[in-house]
Amino acid sequence: MSEAMIRVRDVHKSYVRGRQQVEVLHGLTLDIPNGDFVALMGPSGSGKTTLLNLVGGLDRPTSGQIEVAGVRIDQLGSGQLARWRARNVGFVFQFYNLMPVLTAERNVELPLLLTGLSAAQRRKSVAVALEVVGLTDRARHKPKELSGGQEQRVAIARALVSDPTVLICDEPTGDLDRRTADEILGLLQVLNREHGKTIVMVTHDPKAAEFARRTLHLEKGQLLEQAA
Amino acid sequence: MLKQTIAMTALGLRSVPERWGPSLVIIVGLAGVVAVFTALLAMAEGFRSTLESAGRADVALVLRGGSSAELNSGLSRDQGEIIKQAPGVLTGPDGRPLASAEMIVIAELFKTGEQTGSNITVRGVEPAAFALRPQLRIVEGRGFQPGLRELIVGKGITGQFQGVAIGETLRMRGSDWTVVGSFQSGDAYESELWTDVEVAQTTFNRRGYSSVRLALDGAAGLQTVTDGLAADPRVNVDVETEQQYYSGQTRQFRATIGILAGVVTAIMALGATFAALNTMYAAVGARTREIATLRALGFGGTPVVLSVMIESLLLALAGGVVGAVLAFVLFNNMAVSTLGSNFTQVVFRFAVTPELVQRGLVIALAIGMVGGLLPAVRAARLPVTAALRAA
Numbered sequence: 001m002s003e004a005m006i007r008v009r010d011v012h013k014s015y016v017r018g019r020q021q022v023e024v025l026h027g028l029t030l031d032i033p034n035g036d037f038v039a040l041m042g043p044s045g046s047g048k049t050t051l052l053n054l055v056g057g058l059d060r061p062t063s064g065q066i067e068v069a070g071v072r073i074d075q076l077g078s079g080q081l082a083r084w085r086a087r088n089v090g091f092v093f094q095f096y097n098l099m100p101v102l103t104a105e106r107n108v109e110l111p112l113l114l115t116g117l118s119a120a121q122r123r124k125s126v127a128v129a130l131e132v133v134g135l136t137d138r139a140r141h142k143p144k145e146l147s148g149g150q151e152q153r154v155a156i157a158r159a160l161v162s163d164p165t166v167l168i169c170d171e172p173t174g175d176l177d178r179r180t181a182d183e184i185l186g187l188l189q190v191l192n193r194e195h196g197k198t199i200v201m202v203t204h205d206p207k208a209a210e211f212a213r214r215t216l217h218l219e220k221g222q223l224l225e226q227a228a
Numbered sequence: 229m230l231k232q233t234i235a236m237t238a239l240g241l242r243s244v245p246e247r248w249g250p251s252l253v254i255i256v257g258l259a260g261v262v263a264v265f266t267a268l269l270a271m272a273e274g275f276r277s278t279l280e281s282a283g284r285a286d287v288a289l290v291l292r293g294g295s296s297a298e299l300n301s302g303l304s305r306d307q308g309e310i311i312k313q314a315p316g317v318l319t320g321p322d323g324r325p326l327a328s329a330e331m332i333v334i335a336e337l338f339k340t341g342e343q344t345g346s347n348i349t350v351r352g353v354e355p356a357a358f359a360l361r362p363q364l365r366i367v368e369g370r371g372f373q374p375g376l377r378e379l380i381v382g383k384g385i386t387g388q389f390q391g392v393a394i395g396e397t398l399r400m401r402g403s404d405w406t407v408v409g410s411f412q413s414g415d416a417y418e419s420e421l422w423t424d425v426e427v428a429q430t431t432f433n434r435r436g437y438s439s440v441r442l443a444l445d446g447a448a449g450l451q452t453v454t455d456g457l458a459a460d461p462r463v464n465v466d467v468e469t470e471q472q473y474y475s476g477q478t479r480q481f482r483a484t485i486g487i488l489a490g491v492v493t494a495i496m497a498l499g500a501t502f503a504a505l506n507t508m509y510a511a512v513g514a515r516t517r518e519i520a521t522l523r524a525l526g527f528g529g530t531p532v533v534l535s536v537m538i539e540s541l542l543l544a545l546a547g548g549v550v551g552a553v554l555a556f557v558l559f560n561n562m563a564v565s566t567l568g569s570n571f572t573q574v575v576f577r578f579a580v581t582p583e584l585v586q587r588g589l590v591i592a593l594a595i596g597m598v599g600g601l602l603p604a605v606r607a608a609r610l611p612v613t614a615a616l617r618a619a
Contacts, residue, residue, distance in 0.1 A: 053613045058524055079528060086526025093616060097521040101242040113235050114526050158525075170616075 005166065005198045006032040006055055011064030013050055024050045026221040027064070037192040037199045039209035042218035048202045049170060051218065055200055056168035057085045069165045086114040090159030094171035096151040098143040104154045105130065105139040111162040129157040132195075133187060149180035156187060160197075167191065169201040173208050185211040232527050236535035239522075241542070243515065250510040254540070255547040257503035258595060262551025262588035265493040267559045269587070270578040272485035278576035279478045281415040283471035287360050288453050290440040293464040297477065298332055304436045307463050311440040314460075316452025318443040320356060326443035328357040331425050333432050335400040337389045348385065349420040350400065352428030360441050364417060369394040369409030374424045377431060380409040384418035384563065384575030392421075403431050416474070419575040441470070497595055504599020508540050512607040519607050520615030529608040536604035537597070544596020548589040555588070556580045 008030040014023040024047045032038055032055075040048040053059040054066055057073050060081075066074045069088060076084055090111075091097075098107045105126050112122040130136050133153040143151050152172060159167055169188065173181035189211050191197045201212060209215045217224040244251050290311050295301035303311070308329035320326040331352040336345035355374070358364060372378035381392045391398045391407075398405045398421075405423070412418065429435065444450055454467045468476075512519070519532055560580040 049613075056524075058613050058616075082523065082526050082528055084526075085524065091521075091524050093521070095517075095617075097517060097524075097616065099239055099518060099521075101239060101246075110235070110522070111525050113231050 003034065004031040005034040005036070005069055006030070006200070007065070007067040008051075008055070009065040009067075011051075011054065011061045011066060013047070013054065013059070014062050023062075024221050025054075025061070028221070028223060030216070030223060032198065032200065034198055035192070035196050037189070037211075037213045038201065039212035039215040040200065040202045040218060041204070041206070041209055041215055042224075046218040047221040048218045052168055052170055052200060052202045055166070056089050056091065057081050083114075086111060086162070088165040090162070090164040090167045092152070092155050092159050092167065092169040092172045094174040096143070096148075096155045096175075098151055098154055098158075100143050103140050103142055104135060104146070104157075107143070107154055108157045108161050110158060115162060125161050126157075129161040130154075132160060132191075133157045147180075148176050149183060152176065152180075152184050153187065156184070156191075160191065165198065167197050167199045169199060171202055171204065173203070173205065178207075181205070181208065229528065229531060232531035233534045233538075236522060236527065236531050237538045239518065240511070240515065240535050240539045243518075244539070244543075247511055247514055250507045251543055254500075254504050254507040254543040254596070254599065255550060257500040258544050258547025258592045259551035259554060261493060261496045261500045261595070262548045262592050263554040263558075264496060264551075265489060265591060266552055266555035266580055266584050266588045267578065268485060268489035268492065269584050270555065270559055270580045271564070272482050272489070273581055273584060274576045274579040275485075276478050276482055277579055278414075279416050279474045280471065281363075283469065283474035284360075285469050285471045286444050286449070287470045288442040288444050288450055288467050289470050289473045290442065290453075290457070290465050290467050291438075293466050295466065298330075298438045299334070301438050302436055303329075303438070303440065303463075303465070307465075308437045308440055310460060310463055311457065311465065312442070314442065314453050315456040316442075316445050316449040318445045318449075320359065320443075326356055326359060327440060328354040328360055329425065329437040329440045330354070330357065331428055331434060331436070332420075332438045333401070333428065333434070335421070337385070337392070337398075339388055340390055346389075348389070350379075350428065351417075351420050351422050352425030353422055354425055356443075357422075357441070360443055361413060361417065363415065364411055364413035366409045367412045369407075372408055372423050375427060376424070377403065377405045377427055378408045378423060379405045380411050380422045381407055382418035382420050382422075382575075383410055383412045385421070386410050387563070388575065401432060416576075444469075493591065497591060501595050501598050504540060504544065504595055505602060507543070508536060508600050508603035509606070511539065512536060512603045515607075516610060516615045517617075520610055520612045523610070523612045524616060532608040533604040536607050537600045540600025540604070541593055541596045544592045544599070545589065547596075548592025551592070552580075552585045552588050556585070 008028055011025055011028045012023060013025040014021050040051060042048045054061055061074050065072060073081065073084060108126045108129050109122050112125060130139055133156050135150060135153050138146060138150060173184050176184060185208055188199055192199050203209055291298065291301035292303055312325045312327040312329065317325045317327055333350050334347045335350045337348045338345050372380055385392055394407050394409065396407050398407060442453060450469060457463055457465050457467060559578040562578045563575055
């Protein structure tokens with residue numbers, strides 16, 4: 001692992017709930033090196049998903065700095081942030097978030113529609129991504145014709161296809177049984193170890209966290225410790 | 229951006245079958261608006277074209293001064309002759325002025341299957357009446373013979389009234405008439421019964437005429453006739469072309485229908501706009517997670533707005549087309565009759581013209597646009613982080 005891919009400096013994030021201002025993150029500072037695989041754990045409300053959304057560029061901090069691959073994303077406007085996400089981030093969600101009307105390959109192709117690639121180039125990239133997740137034979141199937149594990153593999157292929165800098169995984173195995181969950185986590189591990197992808201994953205599941213290189217514990221908006 | 233918009237629109241449209249219920253609301257609502265709007269104006273259009281096509285620009289209609297319609301006009305036999313001799317009138321093949329002094333009376337006829345009578349115009353005409361209306365032809369039977377109580381019946385009446393089939397005897401105002409033919413003219417005359425003016429005068433005990441029609445000699449003919457008759461102290465008449473006369477007769481009706489169509493359409497359009505809003509909010513609601521996911525992947529806000537708008541416009545267009553087709557199938561060419569300005573029935577046909585259809589579709593698209601805009605903006609402003617976890 002080399003220098004920090006993700007730099008979080010004194011980040012505060014607060015929301016307005018009703019009439020109250022609730023601060024979720026209290027001056028959080030964190031470095032995640034290139035090629036790391038980090039599990040974020042903590043009780044509900046500890047701010048782990050908030051941190052994940054900030055690092056993934058889905059949200060902006062109230063104050064503080066966030067730098068990903070040398071870009072200060074806390075300073076980007078929403079349009080710039082959307083374009084930045086398209087190029088740099090692959091998302092994997094707990095409930096897969098596939099488009100039900102599209103086949104697996106069309107789902108995987110979606111992020112490539114934001115690039116200048118030709119249809120032929122897109123087809124090629126989609127085929128590679130589906131091969132990486134082991135679903136070449138399911139390319140023409142729609143989500144409802146796939147199992148939960150297969151759906152999550154399609155979602156991972158979609159996250160990978162544009163070769164992003166960072167993979168952001170929000171409870172990627174939260175909806176899966178143990179065995180399937182382990183397969184998915186194994187896949188993420190391969191992507192990290194063999195393809196060098198930097199992965200940040202939120203999870204409730206200590207077993208899932210074991211697949212990461214390290215686990216960060218959050219509580220009440222602050223980092224508790226760093227477990228190796 | 230184009231690629232994004234196409235992809236998002238395609239996604240939205242492909243999921244329409246899963247949202248048939250709400251999507252149908254927009255289609256049915258707009259079909260109703262467009263059908264009603266088109267039908268109302270088709271009625272006005274049909275009435276207008278029926279009456280206006282009856283009028284020719286090269287035929288003058290002479291009425292007693294101050295009369296607004298043929299029914300309340302009256303000219304004596306002498307005045308009739310004077311008018312026919314006016315300068316500016318074409319001469320017929322027989323060397324006499326090409327003119328027809330005519331008399332109308334109202335008779336009560338019964339619609340098929342109805343007990344209450346309707347007023348029908350009976351028109352007594354001179355032989356030149358047919359030359360003055362070249363569009364009129366006998367389509368069944370024969371013409372009436374001068375001097376006999378014979379009638380020919382307009383096509384608009386034959387289908388709708390009792391006792392007007394060829395060979396039947398029709399009793400009107402205490403006298404019996406034989407129906408000998410039917411005629412077609414494609415205009416308001418089709419709602420009349422025609423006979424010889426002399427016979428009509430003696431039978432109905434009238435001495436004069438209601439109006440005189442004159443074939444005008446050239447473009448200046450109308451002015452010449454008007455000036456000539458104005459200078460003659462024996463007559464006090466109004467002269468206008470037939471076309472002007474009939475156009476004037478329909479103005480009031482067209483204005484009324486226009487306002488009616490406007491008010492009804494506005495009320496229905498308001499309802500349809502809310503229906504469209506409801507549909508598109510539902511569509512955006514059903515697709516919350518999908519839209520948030522695409523936004524997370526990097527799709528922009530503008531393609532979201534455009535895709536929701538396009539979906540709304542396409543649904544509205546579908547509704548508009550359904551409405552226009554309904555109006556066309558149900559109403560185009562439908563024959564109806566109404567009381568014309570002579571207090572007699574005018575039979576006319578609804579005319580669903582391309583222009584009316586176009587106006588209907590424009591209204592549908594406008595409603596689709598308004599109905600889609602707010603939901604589209606809401607879709608684009610969805611808080612991505614919360615919406616990603618929406619059920």
